[in-house]
Amino acid sequence: MIFHSDRGTQYTSHAFARLATSLGIRLSVGRTGVCWDNALAESFFATLKTELVTRHHWHTHTAARTALFEYIEGWYNTRRLHSSLGYQSPV
Secondary structure, three states: OEEEOOOOOOHHOOOHHHHHHHHHEEEEEEEOOHHHHHHHHHHHHHHHHHHHHHOOOOHHHHHHHHHHHHHHHHHHHHOOHHHHOOOOOOO
């Protein structure tokens, strides 16, 4: 798993890095003053929220995980057209 964030002090502290490492999480922190570092992740999560999350309510964690997996692997990566890819799907 990769955790991507801006350079907020809570995400650049040694304590946070140690905790992430102990949990097997790799950190990806953008560079200071480079606004597009986070653009891809922010675009994806904005799309995910708009197209899936705000339209549904799941009663269990398992149901939410399944829906997220199906959205990402069954729609977003295989059939959804991406403007940054010349309006083609990643696949």
